[in-house]
Amino acid sequence: MRLRTRLATFLALGLVPQPALAQASWQLLARVAGHVVHIDAAATVRRADTLAVRLRWQEPGGTPDMQLVIVERTEVHCPSLRTRVLESREFLGDVPGEGHVRPAAPSSNQWVRYSAGSLGGEIVTAVCRRYAEGRTERAGV
Numbered sequence: 833m834r835l836r837t838r839l840a841t842f843l844a845l846g847l848v849p850q851p852a853l854a855q856a857s858w859q860l861l862a863r864v865a866g867h868v869v870h871i872d873a874a875a876t877v878r879r880a881d882t883l884a885v886r887l888r889w890q891e892p893g894g895t896p897d898m899q900l901v902i903v904e905r906t907e908v909h910c911p912s913l914r915t916r917v918l919e920s921r922e923f924l925g926d927v928p929g930e931g932h933v934r935p936a937a938p939s940s941n942q943w944v945r946y947s948a949g950s951l952g953g954e955i956v957t958a959v960c961r962r963y964a965e966g967r968t969e970r971a972g973v
Contacts, residue, residue, distance in 0.1 A: 858888055862958040864951050866892030871959065875905075883908045883963050884918075887955070898924055910960035914943040915952070 857874035872886035884907050891900040905919040918941065946952030 856886065856888075861887070861962070862955060864954045867951060869955055869958075871962065878963065881909055881911050883910065883959060885959055887959075900924065908956055908959050908963075909943065910963055912945065913953070913956050913960065914945045915956050916941055916943045 855874065856872040858870040859873050861869045861871040863869075868890040870888040870890075872888070875884075875886040877884040884905070887904045887906055889902040889904070891902070894900070901923045903921050903923070904917050906915055906917050908915045944952070946956060
């Protein structure tokens with residue numbers, strides 16, 4: 833039991849190694865208002881009521897080599913449709929690691945609930961729908 837508690841703490845703090853971005857298994861999650869959002873199936877961890885996911889947001893517009901790409905490590909609480917960003921990085925181009933721009937503004941790590949129909953609300957709903965359908969790749973502790 834003590835080992836499970838420690839492992840759960842490490843997972844929550846992000847201390848367990850995640851697959852490198854180049855080794856990610858990106859799968860289309862949603863297209864909303866010109867934004868394309870992928871989920872990394874290899875880095876999804878299911879816990880009691882939450883999912884720890886890695887999302888790749890592609891902003892609309894621009895050429896592929898100059899398009900803003902945001903990769904976020906996010907926790908989603910499906911029963912309340914809330915989310916919080918644990919880590920966020922921005923890139924120019926479609927290949928994270930190539931043309932790294934900067935870490936995004938630090939997250940306050942606060943839980944947020946987006947309104948229905950908003951971009952954030954659509955993405956949280958899509959993540960939770962995917963979870964309900966059992967399409968997560970790894971089970972957490």
